[in-house]
Amino acid sequence: MQGYDKYAHEPFAVTVDLAVLTLREGALHVLLVERGQEPYAGKWALPGGFVRPDESAETAARRELAEETGLDDVRAASGLHLEQLRTYSEPGRDPRMRVVSVAFAALLPDAPEPRGGGDAAEARWLPYDDTGPLAFDHDRILADAHDRVGAKLEYTCLATSFCPPEFTLGELQQVYETVWGTGLDRPNFRRKVLATPGFVEPVPGAARLTGGRGKPAALYRAGTATALHPPLLRPPREGRSA
Numbered sequence: 191m192q193g194y195d196k197y198a199h200e201p202f203a204v205t206v207d208l209a210v211l212t213l214r215e216g217a218l219h220v221l222l223v224e225r226g227q228e229p230y231a232g233k234w235a236l237p238g239g240f241v242r243p244d245e246s247a248e249t250a251a252r253r254e255l256a257e258e259t260g261l262d263d264v265r266a267a268s269g270l271h272l273e274q275l276r277t278y279s280e281p282g283r284d285p286r287m288r289v290v291s292v293a294f295a296a297l298l299p300d301a302p303e304p305r306g307g308g309d310a311a312e313a314r315w316l317p318y319d320d321t322g323p324l325a326f327d328h329d330r331i332l333a334d335a336h337d338r339v340g341a342k343l344e345y346t347c348l349a350t351s352f353c354p355p356e357f358t359l360g361e362l363q364q365v366y367e368t369v370w371g372t373g374l375d376r377p378n379f380r381r382k383v384l385a386t387p388g389f390v391e392p393v394p395g396a397a398r399l400t401g402g403r404g405k406p407a408a409l410y411r412a413g414t415a416t417a418l419h420p421p422l423l424r425p426p427r428e429g430r431s432a
Contacts (some may be wrong), residue, residue: 202288206251207238207328209275209293209335210259211318212301213352218318218368220332221304223258226311229285230325236332237313238291247292248272255296259304259313271297271351275335283327295335297351340369345421347389350412356393358407359383360400370424382422388415 210221222234237258241250251272275293283289304313318336322329342348343366352365363379383389390410397406
């Protein structure tokens, strides 16, 4: 554009960071990479990297996830729920230069084992409660992602993004209990889920043994709804059941 000097403002970089969450062995896990170069070489960090001039932030997020962790197979690509979290722009958050990061929260059921790549020496699923301190401001990004997911479980159908295509109500309840960090009353939870239009749909004739001597549990799949009416509120902090 005539009269506009694009060099009049100091340049800065744009990056993406991904807080990828999954349930493994009954606990909430986060995908982390070990940085293979400075700054913070050898420290654990969220997957991410610089946005290229010819790509959007979401495209960059999916590319970085594949390059740094190897989560680019069909199972990961089809099951990944990815949404923009927020933008982090505090000066000094990256010692190299002024860097603005667009962070994403991602949920993945039945997560495959990752592998390091790109500038990541290693990639690994680690328990959410055993992750810090992370490089850069990634502790804050991860905490914000956890808060976002926990809140959205109350009024959306996001919990099914942690589940395989067919799941039991017990497995769905485990999602809520794991993310919220509190136990829920089983009959009450089942009643609320089945009374919420479009939350889940039964899989005709399908059942799965879940341990013990009881009869197989019925299987469900995600319904057509995106929002929960009424919301499924988490218990008060005092620990009373939902």
